[in-house]
Amino acid sequence: MPPPGSSRFEERRRPNGPAPQVHQVPQRCRGVPPPDWPVEKHPALPRRQGKGARGRRRAPSPRQLRTEAGGAVRIGAVTSADRVVDLGAVAKKGNVRLAFDPASMVSLIESGRRGLSQVRGLLAAAGESGAALSEVRLLAPIPKPIRNVHCVGWNYVEHFEEGKLLRDILQDLPQHPVFFTKATGAVNGPYEPIPYDPKISTLIDWETELAVIIGKQGKNVPEEKGMEHVFGFCVLNDTSARDIQQKKHGGQWFKGKGLDGYAPMGPWIVTADGFEHGSLRVVTRVNGIVKQEGSTSMMHFKVARLVSELSLGMTIHPGDIISTGTPPGIGHARKPPEYLKPGDVMESEIQGIGTLRNVITAV
Numbered sequence: 001m002p003p004p005g006s007s008r009f010e011e012r013r014r015p016n017g018p019a020p021q022v023h024q025v026p027q028r029c030r031g032v033p034p035p036d037w038p039v040e041k042h043p044a045l046p047r048r049q050g051k052g053a054r055g056r057r058r059a060p061s062p063r064q065l066r067t068e069a070g071g072a073v074r075i076g077a078v079t080s081a082d083r084v085v086d087l088g089a090v091a092k093k094g095n096v097r098l099a100f101d102p103a104s105m106v107s108l109i110e111s112g113r114r115g116l117s118q119v120r121g122l123l124a125a126a127g128e129s130g131a132a133l134s135e136v137r138l139l140a141p142i143p144k145p146i147r148n149v150h151c152v153g154w155n156y157v158e159h160f161e162e163g164k165l166l167r168d169i170l171q172d173l174p175q176h177p178v179f180f181t182k183a184t185g186a187v188n189g190p191y192e193p194i195p196y197d198p199k200i201s202t203l204i205d206w207e208t209e210l211a212v213i214i215g216k217q218g219k220n221v222p223e224e225k226g227m228e229h230v231f232g233f234c235v236l237n238d239t240s241a242r243d244i245q246q247k248k249h250g251g252q253w254f255k256g257k258g259l260d261g262y263a264p265m266g267p268w269i270v271t272a273d274g275f276e277h278g279s280l281r282v283v284t285r286v287n288g289i290v291k292q293e294g295s296t297s298m299m300h301f302k303v304a305r306l307v308s309e310l311s312l313g314m315t316i317h318p319g320d321i322i323s324t325g326t327p328p329g330i331g332h333a334r335k336p337p338e339y340l341k342p343g344d345v346m347e348s349e350i351q352g353i354g355t356l357r358n359v360i361t362a363v
Helices: 087-093 105-110 112-126 157-164 223-229 242-247 253-257 303-311
Strands: 063-069 072-078 083-086 149-153 178-182 194-196 208-214 230-237 263-271 281-286 289-295 321-323 345-350 354-362
Touching: 072 087, 072 112, 083 087, 083 112, 087 112, 105 112, 178 253, 208 281, 208 303, 208 345, 223 230, 223 303, 230 345, 230 354, 242 253, 263 354, 303 321
Parallel strands: 149 321, 194 354
Antiparallel strands: 063 072, 072 083, 149 178, 208 230, 208 321, 230 263, 281 289, 281 345, 345 354
16 A cells, blocks of 8 residues: 555554544544655554454544644644644634643543544544645654563464574474564654665564554553553564674674664554454565565464563553564565565555555665
């Protein structure tokens, strides 16, 4: 799916419990700046779109975004007609006191149900005004995470098996999730270039993953309440430098996974309420050729379990990102191995959410 426009956005999450049903409300939230606006700080917001795994249509929810003009960062929303509404400006015009900072997407996430209700009201007031989405550029939903991106290794059994041949064929699947992190600087936009520096690494690999956005603080969260802490979902590619990951730093993953720009995410966030995330098609394409194809139904540890285990003894916060693992088909496990090179176009797609499109670019 080609980029719908030229903008970037951040995410927002709904508070505890189901969000109220809304009529004629846009389905996804993104951060979008008009064509002449700076784009380096434009995160996008949650998006809900399409049908569920069983073909049921879900009630639409607002598409929210973050934009910047003249150095001022704002949150916006995308209407059902793909028009970008500046929430702060509409609120000011209508003398609405917002429950969130109109310059902070995490603030919107933290504002919970009240904030989302306000967004819906502002969208209704704005009608179909605003810049066309096709004229703006999407950036990462959360461009500067408050903490490292939490990642899960070996969460698809077939991916664990393909990698085991490169490690230890007698290795058993872990009984608990394998967590590691990517540095905050790894976060990249859904359509931004991924840097390729041969002095650093030449074995760049792909891993398309479902990313979970936390919307509610918690610690020692029971698994049965795990989903209550999820704000929404987006696509993330856990781009990896295999030579660094496998052969340097004692085989520790952080460095090889955390290079700048090696976590493109977006293109928006789909809110969790009513979104059936349990059986979504996950695909990676390189230059139009399918390299990975699987389903979130293949995850060994489901989202609620991941949230619960991560929170044991460690507080999770609104705006935290959990990348849930990748299906089989990585380049490093192919025979012969395949790696990304300058000029390659990597597309990361998850059904019902959207597609990232990143070009590998020499630096």
